Amino acid sequence: MFSVKELVESSTMNSVPSNYICHKTPEDFMLNYETENIPTIDFLQLTSSNPNERSNAIQQLGDACRDWGFFMLINHGVPETLREKMVRVGESFFDMSKEEKMEFAGEKILDPIRYGTSFNLMVDTALFWRDYLKCLVHPHFNAPSKPPGLRETFEEYSRKGKKVVEELLKGISLSLGLEENYIHKRMNVELGSQVLVINCYPPCPKPELVMGLPAHTDHGLLTLLQQNHLGGLQIQHKGKWIPINPLPNSFLINTGDHMEILTNGKYKSVIHRAVVNTKGTRISVGTAHGPNLDTIVDPAPELVGDDNPALYRAITYRDYILLQQNNELDKKTCLERIRI
Numbered sequence: 001m002f003s004v005k006e007l008v009e010s011s012t013m014n015s016v017p018s019n020y021i022c023h024k025t026p027e028d029f030m031l032n033y034e035t036e037n038i039p040t041i042d043f044l045q046l047t048s049s050n051p052n053e054r055s056n057a058i059q060q061l062g063d064a065c066r067d068w069g070f071f072m073l074i075n076h077g078v079p080e081t082l083r084e085k086m087v088r089v090g091e092s093f094f095d096m097s098k099e100e101k102m103e104f105a106g107e108k109i110l111d112p113i114r115y116g117t118s119f120n121l122m123v124d125t126a127l128f129w130r131d132y133l134k135c136l137v138h139p140h141f142n143a144p145s146k147p148p149g150l151r152e153t154f155e156e157y158s159r160k161g162k163k164v165v166e167e168l169l170k171g172i173s174l175s176l177g178l179e180e181n182y183i184h185k186r187m188n189v190e191l192g193s194q195v196l197v198i199n200c201y202p203p204c205p206k207p208e209l210v211m212g213l214p215a216h217t218d219h220g221l222l223t224l225l226q227q228n229h230l231g232g233l234q235i236q237h238k239g240k241w242i243p244i245n246p247l248p249n250s251f252l253i254n255t256g257d258h259m260e261i262l263t264n265g266k267y268k269s270v271i272h273r274a275v276v277n278t279k280g281t282r283i284s285v286g287t288a289h290g291p292n293l294d295t296i297v298d299p300a301p302e303l304v305g306d307d308n309p310a311l312y313r314a315i316t317y318r319d320y321i322l323l324q325q326n327n328e329l330d331k332k333t334c335l336e337r338i339r340i
Protein backbone atom coordinates (compact mmCIF):
# COMPACT_ATOMS: atom_id res chain seq x y z
CA MET A 1 0.00 0.00 0.00
CA PHE A 2 1.27 3.45 -0.92
CA SER A 3 -0.21 6.17 1.25
CA VAL A 4 -0.87 9.70 -0.05
CA LYS A 5 1.40 11.06 2.67
CA GLU A 6 4.33 8.94 1.44
CA LEU A 7 3.57 9.88 -2.13
CA VAL A 8 3.67 13.59 -1.30
CA GLU A 9 6.80 13.28 0.82
CA SER A 10 8.70 11.08 -1.66
CA SER A 11 8.92 13.63 -4.47
CA THR A 12 8.49 17.24 -5.40
CA MET A 13 5.23 17.00 -7.26
CA ASN A 14 3.95 19.49 -9.78
CA SER A 15 1.20 17.23 -10.99
CA VAL A 16 -0.72 14.24 -9.65
CA PRO A 17 -0.34 10.59 -10.70
CA SER A 18 -3.04 9.61 -13.20
CA ASN A 19 -4.59 6.97 -10.92
CA TYR A 20 -5.71 9.79 -8.56
CA ILE A 21 -7.48 11.81 -11.24
CA CYS A 22 -11.25 11.75 -10.69
CA HIS A 23 -13.85 12.26 -13.35
CA LYS A 24 -15.68 15.51 -12.54
CA THR A 25 -18.66 17.25 -14.10
CA PRO A 26 -19.29 21.06 -14.23
CA GLU A 27 -21.87 20.59 -11.40
CA ASP A 28 -19.08 19.30 -9.17
CA PHE A 29 -17.48 22.76 -9.30
CA MET A 30 -20.66 24.80 -8.65
CA LEU A 31 -20.49 26.09 -5.10
CA ASN A 32 -23.12 27.94 -3.09
CA TYR A 33 -21.62 30.34 -0.57
CA GLU A 34 -24.96 31.30 1.01
CA THR A 35 -24.04 29.73 4.28
CA GLU A 36 -25.88 32.02 6.71
CA ASN A 37 -28.86 29.66 7.03
CA ILE A 38 -26.92 26.58 8.09
CA PRO A 39 -28.62 25.50 11.32
CA THR A 40 -26.86 25.90 14.66
CA ILE A 41 -28.02 23.93 17.66
CA ASP A 42 -27.14 25.01 21.18
CA PHE A 43 -26.49 21.94 23.32
CA LEU A 44 -27.04 23.92 26.53
CA GLN A 45 -30.54 24.82 25.39
CA LEU A 46 -31.22 21.27 24.27
CA THR A 47 -30.40 19.96 27.74
CA SER A 48 -31.89 22.92 29.61
CA SER A 49 -34.08 22.37 32.67
CA ASN A 50 -36.30 25.19 31.40
CA PRO A 51 -39.06 23.32 29.46
CA ASN A 52 -39.68 26.17 27.02
CA GLU A 53 -36.03 26.56 26.17
CA ARG A 54 -35.64 22.80 25.70
CA SER A 55 -38.72 22.40 23.52
CA ASN A 56 -37.57 25.30 21.30
CA ALA A 57 -34.20 23.62 20.85
CA ILE A 58 -35.88 20.27 20.09
CA GLN A 59 -38.00 21.95 17.44
CA GLN A 60 -34.86 23.52 15.89
CA LEU A 61 -33.11 20.16 15.99
CA GLY A 62 -36.02 18.47 14.20
CA ASP A 63 -36.09 21.22 11.56
CA ALA A 64 -32.33 20.90 11.02
CA CYS A 65 -32.58 17.11 10.56
CA ARG A 66 -35.56 17.41 8.22
CA ASP A 67 -34.37 20.34 6.08
CA TRP A 68 -30.60 19.85 6.10
CA GLY A 69 -29.47 16.57 7.69
CA PHE A 70 -26.68 18.76 9.00
CA PHE A 71 -26.06 21.30 11.77
CA MET A 72 -23.32 22.87 13.86
CA LEU A 73 -23.43 22.07 17.55
CA ILE A 74 -22.23 24.71 19.99
CA ASN A 75 -21.79 24.58 23.79
CA HIS A 76 -21.43 20.78 23.63
CA GLY A 77 -19.14 20.63 26.67
CA VAL A 78 -16.29 18.67 25.04
CA PRO A 79 -13.23 20.72 26.10
CA GLU A 80 -11.31 22.49 23.34
CA THR A 81 -8.06 21.16 24.82
CA LEU A 82 -9.30 17.58 24.25
CA ARG A 83 -10.46 18.33 20.71
CA GLU A 84 -7.07 19.87 19.88
CA LYS A 85 -5.27 16.93 21.44
CA MET A 86 -7.26 14.56 19.20
CA VAL A 87 -6.01 16.35 16.11
CA ARG A 88 -2.43 16.29 17.44
CA VAL A 89 -2.37 12.57 18.29
CA GLY A 90 -4.01 11.89 14.94
CA GLU A 91 -1.24 13.82 13.19
CA SER A 92 1.44 12.00 15.15
CA PHE A 93 -0.06 8.65 14.13
CA PHE A 94 0.38 9.54 10.45
CA ASP A 95 3.88 10.90 11.20
CA MET A 96 5.06 7.44 12.32
CA SER A 97 7.13 5.34 9.90
CA LYS A 98 5.40 3.27 7.23
CA GLU A 99 6.40 0.05 9.04
CA GLU A 100 4.90 1.22 12.31
CA LYS A 101 1.64 2.27 10.68
CA MET A 102 1.38 -0.95 8.67
CA GLU A 103 1.17 -2.90 11.94
CA PHE A 104 -2.36 -1.50 12.10
CA ALA A 105 -3.36 -2.00 8.47
CA GLY A 106 -6.05 -4.62 9.18
CA GLU A 107 -7.41 -6.82 6.44
CA LYS A 108 -11.16 -6.91 6.57
CA ILE A 109 -13.73 -4.11 6.56
CA LEU A 110 -14.94 -4.81 10.06
CA ASP A 111 -11.49 -5.24 11.62
CA PRO A 112 -11.51 -3.14 14.80
CA ILE A 113 -8.40 -1.13 13.83
CA ARG A 114 -7.68 -0.20 10.25
CA TYR A 115 -5.04 2.11 8.80
CA GLY A 116 -5.49 2.65 5.08
CA THR A 117 -5.69 4.96 2.12
CA SER A 118 -8.40 6.04 -0.37
CA PHE A 119 -11.82 4.43 0.42
CA ASN A 120 -11.63 0.70 -0.33
CA LEU A 121 -8.69 -0.25 -2.56
CA MET A 122 -10.60 -3.37 -3.67
CA VAL A 123 -13.34 -1.32 -5.34
CA ASP A 124 -12.00 2.21 -6.01
CA THR A 125 -11.53 2.99 -9.70
CA ALA A 126 -9.73 6.27 -8.99
CA LEU A 127 -7.77 6.70 -5.77
CA PHE A 128 -8.73 9.38 -3.30
CA TRP A 129 -6.33 11.90 -1.78
CA ARG A 130 -6.82 10.62 1.75
CA ASP A 131 -5.18 8.35 4.31
CA TYR A 132 -7.16 7.20 7.31
CA LEU A 133 -7.14 5.42 10.64
CA LYS A 134 -10.42 3.81 11.72
CA CYS A 135 -11.01 2.35 15.17
CA LEU A 136 -14.08 0.67 16.57
CA VAL A 137 -14.23 2.34 19.98
CA HIS A 138 -17.61 1.04 21.23
CA PRO A 139 -19.03 -1.35 22.49
CA HIS A 140 -15.40 -2.49 22.91
CA PHE A 141 -12.61 0.02 22.84
CA ASN A 142 -9.89 -0.57 20.23
CA ALA A 143 -7.03 1.76 19.32
CA PRO A 144 -3.36 1.49 18.24
CA SER A 145 -0.83 1.09 21.04
CA LYS A 146 1.28 3.94 19.61
CA PRO A 147 2.16 6.78 19.42
CA PRO A 148 2.19 7.46 23.18
CA GLY A 149 -0.97 9.11 24.48
CA LEU A 150 -3.14 8.12 21.52
CA ARG A 151 -5.17 5.43 23.30
CA GLU A 152 -5.97 7.59 26.33
CA THR A 153 -6.96 10.54 24.16
CA PHE A 154 -9.16 8.40 21.86
CA GLU A 155 -10.80 6.82 24.89
CA GLU A 156 -11.71 10.10 26.61
CA TYR A 157 -12.82 11.76 23.37
CA SER A 158 -15.03 8.80 22.36
CA ARG A 159 -16.65 8.63 25.78
CA LYS A 160 -17.48 12.35 25.82
CA GLY A 161 -18.69 12.28 22.20
CA LYS A 162 -21.04 9.39 22.95
CA LYS A 163 -22.63 11.33 25.82
CA VAL A 164 -23.31 14.24 23.47
CA VAL A 165 -24.83 11.91 20.87
CA GLU A 166 -27.08 10.23 23.42
CA GLU A 167 -28.57 13.61 24.32
CA LEU A 168 -29.01 14.47 20.64
CA LEU A 169 -30.81 11.16 20.07
CA LYS A 170 -33.20 11.99 22.93
CA GLY A 171 -33.96 15.35 21.33
CA ILE A 172 -34.41 13.73 17.91
CA SER A 173 -36.80 11.08 19.32
CA LEU A 174 -38.89 13.83 20.93
CA SER A 175 -38.85 15.92 17.76
CA LEU A 176 -40.45 12.95 15.97
CA GLY A 177 -43.22 12.74 18.56
CA LEU A 178 -41.68 9.59 20.04
CA GLU A 179 -40.70 8.79 23.60
CA GLU A 180 -37.34 10.31 24.67
CA ASN A 181 -35.48 6.96 24.76
CA TYR A 182 -37.14 5.54 21.64
CA ILE A 183 -34.06 5.57 19.35
CA HIS A 184 -31.78 4.53 22.19
CA LYS A 185 -33.85 1.39 22.84
CA ARG A 186 -34.81 0.47 19.30
CA MET A 187 -31.23 0.84 17.99
CA ASN A 188 -29.64 -0.74 21.06
CA VAL A 189 -27.40 2.30 21.48
CA GLU A 190 -26.27 0.91 24.85
CA LEU A 191 -24.23 -1.60 22.83
CA GLY A 192 -24.10 0.68 19.82
CA SER A 193 -21.25 0.83 17.37
CA GLN A 194 -19.00 3.89 17.49
CA VAL A 195 -16.28 4.25 14.88
CA LEU A 196 -13.61 6.89 15.21
CA VAL A 197 -11.99 7.94 11.92
CA ILE A 198 -9.00 10.22 11.56
CA ASN A 199 -8.71 11.44 7.98
CA CYS A 200 -5.41 12.83 6.73
CA TYR A 201 -5.52 14.83 3.49
CA PRO A 202 -1.97 15.91 2.51
CA PRO A 203 -1.53 19.06 0.40
CA CYS A 204 -2.09 18.48 -3.30
CA PRO A 205 -0.52 20.41 -6.21
CA LYS A 206 -3.72 20.11 -8.29
CA PRO A 207 -6.70 19.89 -5.91
CA GLU A 208 -9.21 20.39 -8.72
CA LEU A 209 -8.17 17.07 -10.31
CA VAL A 210 -8.61 14.84 -7.24
CA MET A 211 -11.03 14.19 -4.39
CA GLY A 212 -10.29 13.76 -0.70
CA LEU A 213 -13.51 11.83 -0.32
CA PRO A 214 -16.13 11.88 -3.08
CA ALA A 215 -19.84 12.49 -2.52
CA HIS A 216 -21.28 9.98 -0.08
CA THR A 217 -23.57 9.58 2.89
CA ASP A 218 -22.45 8.06 6.18
CA HIS A 219 -23.86 4.85 7.57
CA GLY A 220 -25.13 5.07 11.14
CA LEU A 221 -27.36 7.51 13.00
CA LEU A 222 -25.20 10.60 13.62
CA THR A 223 -21.63 11.58 12.76
CA LEU A 224 -19.70 14.14 14.82
CA LEU A 225 -16.92 15.86 12.89
CA GLN A 226 -14.18 18.33 13.68
CA GLN A 227 -11.10 19.41 11.72
CA ASN A 228 -7.80 21.24 12.08
CA HIS A 229 -7.42 24.81 10.78
CA LEU A 230 -8.01 23.80 7.14
CA GLY A 231 -11.51 23.52 5.69
CA GLY A 232 -12.63 21.04 3.04
CA LEU A 233 -16.01 19.64 4.00
CA GLN A 234 -18.84 20.42 1.58
CA ILE A 235 -22.45 19.35 1.98
CA GLN A 236 -25.09 19.06 -0.70
CA HIS A 237 -28.18 21.15 -0.03
CA LYS A 238 -30.97 21.57 -2.59
CA GLY A 239 -28.66 20.16 -5.26
CA LYS A 240 -25.79 22.64 -4.62
CA TRP A 241 -22.48 22.18 -2.85
CA ILE A 242 -21.99 24.34 0.25
CA PRO A 243 -18.46 24.70 1.70
CA ILE A 244 -18.64 24.52 5.49
CA ASN A 245 -16.76 26.96 7.71
CA PRO A 246 -17.34 25.71 11.24
CA LEU A 247 -18.20 28.11 14.03
CA PRO A 248 -15.34 28.23 16.57
CA ASN A 249 -15.41 25.26 18.97
CA SER A 250 -18.37 23.65 17.22
CA PHE A 251 -18.96 20.07 16.13
CA LEU A 252 -20.25 19.51 12.61
CA ILE A 253 -23.03 16.95 12.84
CA ASN A 254 -24.69 15.03 10.09
CA THR A 255 -27.51 12.53 10.09
CA GLY A 256 -26.60 9.13 8.65
CA ASP A 257 -28.35 6.51 6.54
CA HIS A 258 -29.81 4.71 9.57
CA MET A 259 -31.54 7.87 10.72
CA GLU A 260 -33.11 8.06 7.29
CA ILE A 261 -34.15 4.38 7.39
CA LEU A 262 -35.51 4.62 10.93
CA THR A 263 -37.50 7.79 10.23
CA ASN A 264 -38.70 6.38 6.89
CA GLY A 265 -37.15 9.26 4.99
CA LYS A 266 -38.41 12.06 7.24
CA TYR A 267 -34.85 12.93 8.27
CA LYS A 268 -32.53 12.61 5.28
CA SER A 269 -28.95 11.42 5.34
CA VAL A 270 -26.94 14.33 3.94
CA ILE A 271 -24.64 13.89 0.93
CA HIS A 272 -21.21 15.35 1.63
CA ARG A 273 -17.63 15.24 0.35
CA ALA A 274 -14.13 16.41 1.31
CA VAL A 275 -11.99 18.48 -1.05
CA VAL A 276 -8.25 19.04 -0.65
CA ASN A 277 -6.00 22.09 -0.88
CA THR A 278 -2.49 23.19 -1.87
CA LYS A 279 -1.66 24.79 1.50
CA GLY A 280 -1.20 22.03 4.01
CA THR A 281 -2.34 18.75 5.51
CA ARG A 282 -5.97 18.78 6.53
CA ILE A 283 -6.92 16.52 9.42
CA SER A 284 -10.52 15.70 10.21
CA VAL A 285 -11.80 13.62 13.09
CA GLY A 286 -15.13 11.92 12.51
CA THR A 287 -17.05 9.72 14.91
CA ALA A 288 -19.87 7.66 13.45
CA HIS A 289 -22.47 6.57 16.01
CA GLY A 290 -24.69 3.73 14.93
CA PRO A 291 -26.94 0.96 16.18
CA ASN A 292 -25.49 -2.24 17.58
CA LEU A 293 -23.98 -4.20 14.67
CA ASP A 294 -26.55 -7.01 15.02
CA THR A 295 -29.59 -4.72 15.25
CA ILE A 296 -32.01 -5.11 12.39
CA VAL A 297 -32.89 -1.62 11.22
CA ASP A 298 -36.14 -0.86 9.45
CA PRO A 299 -38.54 2.12 9.42
CA ALA A 300 -40.13 2.74 12.84
CA PRO A 301 -43.74 1.42 12.72
CA GLU A 302 -44.89 4.69 14.35
CA LEU A 303 -43.62 6.59 11.31
CA VAL A 304 -45.14 4.32 8.67
CA GLY A 305 -48.79 4.39 7.58
CA ASP A 306 -51.14 3.67 4.68
CA ASP A 307 -50.26 6.95 2.96
CA ASN A 308 -46.64 6.65 4.05
CA PRO A 309 -45.48 3.10 3.24
CA ALA A 310 -42.09 1.76 4.34
CA LEU A 311 -39.36 2.98 1.97
CA TYR A 312 -36.54 0.65 3.01
CA ARG A 313 -36.20 -3.05 3.66
CA ALA A 314 -34.92 -4.35 6.98
CA ILE A 315 -31.21 -5.16 7.18
CA THR A 316 -28.76 -5.55 10.06
CA TYR A 317 -26.39 -2.68 10.62
CA ARG A 318 -23.45 -5.06 10.04
CA ASP A 319 -24.74 -6.20 6.63
CA TYR A 320 -25.43 -2.60 5.62
CA ILE A 321 -21.86 -1.54 6.42
CA LEU A 322 -20.53 -4.42 4.34
CA LEU A 323 -22.86 -3.46 1.50
CA GLN A 324 -21.65 0.16 1.61
CA GLN A 325 -17.95 -0.56 1.95
CA ASN A 326 -17.86 -3.29 -0.71
CA ASN A 327 -19.26 -0.98 -3.36
CA GLU A 328 -17.58 1.95 -5.03
CA LEU A 329 -18.52 5.43 -3.76
CA ASP A 330 -20.37 6.45 -6.86
CA LYS A 331 -22.31 9.60 -5.93
CA LYS A 332 -25.41 7.53 -5.15
CA THR A 333 -26.09 6.77 -1.55
CA CYS A 334 -26.01 3.15 -0.47
CA LEU A 335 -29.65 3.64 0.60
CA GLU A 336 -30.61 3.08 -3.04
CA ARG A 337 -29.52 -0.52 -2.62
CA ILE A 338 -32.16 -1.23 0.04
CA ARG A 339 -34.97 0.98 -1.24
CA ILE A 340 -38.24 -0.96 -1.61
Ligand SMILES: O=C(O)CCC(=O)C(=O)O
Nearest residue numbers: 197199232233274284286
Ligand atom coordinates in the same frame (compact mmCIF):
# COMPACT_ATOMS: atom_id res chain seq x y z
O1 LIG B 1 -13.04 15.13 6.15
C1 LIG B 1 -14.21 15.50 6.13
O2 LIG B 1 -14.56 16.66 6.27
C2 LIG B 1 -15.32 14.50 5.87
C3 LIG B 1 -14.97 13.09 6.26
C4 LIG B 1 -16.09 12.15 5.98
O3 LIG B 1 -17.05 12.47 5.35
C5 LIG B 1 -16.04 10.77 6.48
O4 LIG B 1 -15.02 10.38 7.09
O5 LIG B 1 -17.04 10.04 6.28
Ligand SMILES: [Fe+2]
Nearest residue numbers: 216217218272
Ligand atom coordinates in the same frame (compact mmCIF):
# COMPACT_ATOMS: atom_id res chain seq x y z
FE1 LIG C 1 -18.68 11.09 5.60
